[in-house]
Amino acid sequence: MTMSKLETTSDVEFLKTYNIHDYDVPLTTVDMAIFSIVEQRLHVLVVTREESPQLGRWALPGGFIDLKKDVSLDAAAHRKLFEKTAIASPYLEQVQTVGDATRDPRGWSVTALYFALIDHATPLAMNAQWLPVDEASNLDWAFDHQMLLRLAVERLRSKTLYTALPIGLMPELFTLTELQQVFEVILGHGLEKKSFRRRVLDAGVVLPTEFSKKSGKRSAQLYRAAALSLDFVFPRALDVLL
Structure with a gap:
């Protein structure tokens, strides 16, 4: 009989009489x-x-x-x-x-x-x-x-x-400004606009769509979340404005 079989037999016999309530x-x-x-x-x-x-x-x-x-x-x-x-x-x-x-x-x-x-x-x-x-x-x-x-x-x-986690709170379509605002609300601090946009676009966590929405006097591009894990890690942490 091999050692593994001996161990298995021993475990079976032991567990027959073991009571988890013997210990706190x-x-x-x-x-x-x-x-x-x-x-x-x-x-x-x-x-x-x-x-x-x-x-x-x-x-x-x-x-x-x-x-x-x-x-x-x-x-x-x-x-x-x-x-x-x-x-x-x-x-x-x-x-x-x-x-x-x-x-x-x-x-x-x-x-x-x-x-x-x-x-x-x-x-x-x-x-x-x-x-x-x-x-x-x-x-x-x-x-x-x-x-x-x-x-x-x-x-x-x-x-x-350092992750894409907040994208899980976004609607199906959103602007980059709306996405940045969600990140900022969670962090409790502002983010540098150009750096944030470059980070999410370069990382491919959002994808542009053919749609846009009125934002003030201009139209803003609408994006959707890419098919990535919400745990996606950016190459480096976001730049927070203190």
């Missing part, structure tokens, strides 16, 4: 920082807790991992996102895993923090609403969700500097 298992959740742009301001989706602990306090959407439904952390995050917004986001990214003995009064807990970008017109759960990020930062948050929001905003802005 921390509370395990996923939390979602879901962002959108509303009236030219970066917003985050927040909910009010409808049960104890910390009933009535503000929180990021999320919940416990379901061992029967969720085959992975990503699957749990997509499920919770769908429960809160009724859509499946094309882009969902894990930001960080956080855990300790004090973040949840119920006991030792771990959460996997994710962020997503969606259209703010998406229908929401009854206890959910959009709030500007700068206002949400000062809410009376449940658990450590104020810190989780800060981590997610930092990741979103970092990704916006």
